[in-house]
Amino acid sequence: MGLKILTEHxxxxxIETFEVxxxxxxxxxxxxxxxxxxxxxxxxxxxxxGVRGRGGAGFPMGxxxxxxAKPEGVPRYLVCNGDESEPGTFxxxxxxxxxxxxxxxxxxxxxxxxxxxxxxxxxxGELMYVIRILEKAIAEAKAAGFLGKNILGTGYDLELVVQxxxxxxxxxxxxxxxxxxxxxxxxxxxxxxxxxxxxxxESPTVVNNVESIANTPWIVNNGGDAYAxxxxxxxxxxxxxxxxxxxxNPGVYEIVLGVPVEEFIYSDEYLGGIRDGxxxxxxxAGGSSVPILPAHLILKTANGENRLMSYESLxxxxxxxxxxxxxxxxxxxxxxxxxxxxTWNFSRFYHHESCGQCSPCREGTGWMEKVLERIVxxxxxxxxxxxxxxxxxxxxxxxxxxxxxxxAWPVGSAIRxxxxxxxxxxxxPEEATKKGAVYMPQNVLV
Amino acid sequence: xxxxxLIKVTIDGREVHVPPGTTILEAARQIGPEVAxxxxxxxKPLKGSGGKCRACLVKVTQGSEKDPRxxxxxxxxxxxxxxxxxxxxxxxxxxxxxxxxxxxxxxLINHPLDCPVCDQAGECHLQDFAYENGLATTRYEEExxxxxxxxxxxxxxxxMNRCILCYRCVYTANxxxxxxxxxxxxxxxxxxxxTYIHQAIDNDxxxxxxxxxxxxxxxxxTYRFKSRVWFSKxxxxxxxxxxxxxxxxxxxxxxxxxxxxARKNQWGEVEDFIxxxxxxxxKQTADxxxxxxxxxxxxxxxxxxxxxxNVIKKTGFGLEYAAHHYxxxxxxxPYDKNLKEIKQSEDYKALMEKNEAFFSKK
Ligand SMILES: Cc1cc2nc3c(=O)[nH]c(=O)nc-3n(C[C@H](O)[C@H](O)[C@H](O)COP(=O)(O)O)c2cc1C
Ligand code: SF4
Ligand code: FES
Numbered sequence: 001m002g003l004k005i006l007t008e009h010x011x012x013x014x015i016e017t018f019e020v021x022x023x024x025x026x027x028x029x030x031x032x033x034x035x036x037x038x039x040x041x042x043x044x045x046x047x048x049x050g051v052r053g054r055g056g057a058g059f060p061m062g063x064x065x066x067x068x069a070k071p072e073g074v075p076r077y078l079v080c081n082g083d084e085s086e087p088g089t090f091x092x093x094x095x096x097x098x099x100x101x102x103x104x105x106x107x108x109x110x111x112x113x114x115x116x117x118x119x120x121x122x123x124x125g126e127l128m129y130v131i132r133i134l135e136k137a138i139a140e141a142k143a144a145g146f147l148g149k150n151i152l153g154t155g156y157d158l159e160l161v162v163q164x165x166x167x168x169x170x171x172x173x174x175x176x177x178x179x180x181x182x183x184x185x186x187x188x189x190x191x192x193x194x195x196x197x198x199x200x201x202e203s204p205t206v207v208n209n210v211e212s213i214a215n216t217p218w219i220v221n222n223g224g225d226a227y228a229x230x231x232x233x234x235x236x237x238x239x240x241x242x243x244x245x246x247x248x249n250p251g252v253y254e255i256v257l258g259v260p261v262e263e264f265i266y267s268d269e270y271l272g273g274i275r276d277g278x279x280x281x282x283x284x285a286g287g288s289s290v291p292i293l294p295a296h297l298i299l300k301t302a303n304g305e306n307r308l309m310s311y312e313s314l315x316x317x318x319x320x321x322x323x324x325x326x327x328x329x330x331x332x333x334x335x336x337x338x339x340x341x342x343t344w345n346f347s348r349f350y351h352h353e354s355c356g357q358c359s360p361c362r363e364g365t366g367w368m369e370k371v372l373e374r375i376v377x378x379x380x381x382x383x384x385x386x387x388x389x390x391x392x393x394x395x396x397x398x399x400x401x402x403x404x405x406x407x408a409w410p411v412g413s414a415i416r417x418x419x420x421x422x423x424x425x426x427x428x429p430e431e432a433t434k435k436g437a438v439y440m441p442q443n444v445l446v
Numbered sequence: 447x448x449x450x451x452l453i454k455v456t457i458d459g460r461e462v463h464v465p466p467g468t469t470i471l472e473a474a475r476q477i478g479p480e481v482a483x484x485x486x487x488x489x490k491p492l493k494g495s496g497g498k499c500r501a502c503l504v505k506v507t508q509g510s511e512k513d514p515r516x517x518x519x520x521x522x523x524x525x526x527x528x529x530x531x532x533x534x535x536x537x538x539x540x541x542x543x544x545x546x547x548x549x550x551x552x553x554l555i556n557h558p559l560d561c562p563v564c565d566q567a568g569e570c571h572l573q574d575f576a577y578e579n580g581l582a583t584t585r586y587e588e589e590x591x592x593x594x595x596x597x598x599x600x601x602x603x604x605x606m607n608r609c610i611l612c613y614r615c616v617y618t619a620n621x622x623x624x625x626x627x628x629x630x631x632x633x634x635x636x637x638x639x640x641t642y643i644h645q646a647i648d649n650d651x652x653x654x655x656x657x658x659x660x661x662x663x664x665x666x667x668t669y670r671f672k673s674r675v676w677f678s679k680x681x682x683x684x685x686x687x688x689x690x691x692x693x694x695x696x697x698x699x700x701x702x703x704x705x706x707x708a709r710k711n712q713w714g715e716v717e718d719f720i721x722x723x724x725x726x727x728x729k730q731t732a733d734x735x736x737x738x739x740x741x742x743x744x745x746x747x748x749x750x751x752x753x754x755x756n757v758i759k760k761t762g763f764g765l766e767y768a769a770h771h772y773x774x775x776x777x778x779x780p781y782d783k784n785l786k787e788i789k790q791s792e793d794y795k796a797l798m799e800k801n802e803a804f805f806s807k808k
Contacts, residue, residue, distance in 0.1 A: 185630065356611060356634040358498050363555050367552075
């Protein structure tokens with residue numbers, strides 16, 4: 001088993017309590033940071049670590065922190081993004097419910113580094129039980145003197161607030177999240193200004209994913225250089241992957257970045273391979289938004305190199321033959337899965353979740369869904385396939401927030417790599433819509 | 447104090463000098479309507495408006511003098527600040543034309559296209575926008591989403607089917623009326639403009655939501671079906687009003703004032719909002735001091751009683767228009783792709799002649 005940064009103590013009974021967490025070295029990072037380090041030193045370590053945002057975009061966390069504006073007399077905020085609603089992604093949920101103190105410790109260290117005195121954890125609204133777990137953990141940490149006024153006698157104050165989300169995927173987009181946190185409708189804002197300059201209540205704000213923040217205690221304890229030594233290239237550290245689909249062992253895995261995709265899918269240490277008697281057909285590697293890849297392209301890049309679980313390797317080949325690590329929602333499909341139906345399903349999601357501000361996304365997501373629905377039910381025609389490509393292209397890049405792109409990519413990539421299957425649906429609708437019908441592209445199964 | 451240093455922006459090859467902080471769209475407007483990007487949601491007098499419809503997308507081919515890199519994506523010109531030395535392509539960039547074409551298509555797929563019975567027809571920004579930037583055909587075969595019509599108050603009707611969710615009325619209700627009961631409910635293409643739990647807007651300035659609406663979604667019930675816009679003539683008039691500026695347009699049909707609206711500038715923006723008394727209750731000539739006929743652009747539908755060919759900006763529009771009028775639709779014809787080739791064909795020349803004939807006849 002590889003090195004574990006986040007999940008090392010996950011199996012310890014009672015790890016969700018302050019006592020057990022503390023016994024396993026918990027909150028030492030708070031002690032170290034607050035007592036021995038200046039806030040800027042913490043920022044420096046995070047920068048050195050090279051850790052990249054785990055929420056999807058993979059933006060270097062230290063760099064984001066150093067962009068935070070610091071005008072005099074204006075509060076700064078840290079907001080943790082725990083909205084996790086991307087289909088196929090369930091790692092933050094897992095982390096928050098099993099080891100809540102890790103996130104809280106990370107929030108304290110990070111807030112200290114950024115000079116925030118009031119920080120928020122915005123948790124997906126459906127996860128009320130997780131919110132209760134977090135609130136209980138916060139109360140414990142407060143009772144132990146790690147939160148509140150004058151933490152550990154260092155003079156640093158921090159209040160931590162858990163906010164139930166607005167019940168929409170779009171509230172995971174950072175500026176929509178801030179609107180929602182302010183008590184408004186969760187519509188993404190136009191950027192610039194970016195949150196680092198004008199975020200929550202018009203004050204400089206950093207928004208980071210749960211997993212990103214959970215990495216900070218380890219970085220403080222062991223140093224940024226030690227973190228940077230883990231992983232491969234600019235993909236440093238470990239990553240939580242939430243694997244689902246037709247594999248033997250679905251679940252949440254912490255992997256060292258750089259593990260070959262083939263090993264991740266087939267080794268017993270991880271997913272254990274495709275369920276018996278079936279073949280790998282396609283993988284959506286980073287949550288529903290990223291391009292889907294057929295088996296041969298997920299295992300090897302177009303140049304024939306082994307594909308690795310890292311930011312760079314997964315995006316090798318651009319969108320023509322690559323994809324993205326995204327949020328780490330790894331969805332595996334065997335030959336019984338219809339890519340066309342699956343694309344329709346994703347489209348339905350984005351249609352449902354578009355906030356409706358910008359016309360390309362509002363109208364385009366609904367359009368794509370309706371066309372796909374027609375195709376799936378045997379009423380498509382050949383022109384529809386090109387129409388879908390064109391509509392997706394006209395949404396992509398032309399919207400306020402990346403949800404428009406996220407809706408366009410799955411459609412564009414599915415047609416790029418599985419066009420023959422779409423054609424099968426429109427040319428042989430009776431056959432394709434039969435219950436249990438499976439399209440067999442002979443050359444791409446592994 | 448020194449006057450602020452002006453910055454230089456080039457839009458479609460034409461230069462303009464503007465104060466720092468000016469948006470690309472405002473800079474383009476200073477040059478003139480030929481290069482000004484269309485705006486369906488941005489509304490200068492309303493704070494925070496813009497960025498939503500994406501009609502005003504432009505290509506920035508040079509970011510600034512200091513950092514000449516182009517911007518990777520098209521940007522919404524209404525909310526993007528101009529930089530010194532910035533070079534912008536609007537109507538001259540095929541990518542922009544294509545994206546805008548897409549925006550027209552998106553805005554129309556769920557639009558009822560009921561212009562023949564819509565009070566806004568003739569002064570509708572969506573009509574203008576589609577006419578100038580769209581195609582004459584649709585690829586949309588699905589069902590359109592529909593809503594029930596709704597009265598909000600006794601003077602205003604909401605026709606949600608026609609709404610393009612520009613949010614202008616929401617900002618208006620927010621910024622110029624004091625009790626906000628007006629906003630957007632639901633998400634995505636089910637979003638609805640609504641007054642909270644159907645609470646009627648009753649507020650002295652609520653009528654302004656009619657004027658800011660670019661389409662026929664919010665219409666004046668006292669004017670309902672009274673006339674087509676182009677059969678009425680606008681006149682500038684004012685009165686002493688204790689609530690508002692009292693400066694309005696009276697719309698006459700014969701001797702009768704059939705409608706009162708706020709005055710709008712060249713870009714269709716109201717600069718002085720008016721109160722409901724002036725708008726709904728003062729419909730006698732005797733109520734007003736008449737200043738004279740409103741200046742209406744010659745190219746406008748109101749002045750010409752029709753859309754003229756002089757408003758067509760997009761190359762190829764006439765071709766497609768004529769083709770669809772005079773020929774059975776042939777889907778395999780690559781209108782967009784091989785325009786050059788087509789233009790040289792006999793077929794095209796014949797079509798263009800017919801096209802010319804069609805417009806000169808009108
Ligand atoms: C539609 C949409 C939904 C998103 N949902 C989430 C989410 O649920 N959780 C998350 O951490 N980031 C989400 N993001 C990404 C955030 O906008 C933001 O990039 C992220 O929280 C930054 O944190 P990081 O730098 O630590 O990754 C979403 C983005 C978009 C466009
Ligand atoms: S891209 Fe979609 S979700 Fe994002 S702001 Fe626009 S309409 Fe809303
Ligand atoms: S006018 Fe700029 S996006 Fe609508």
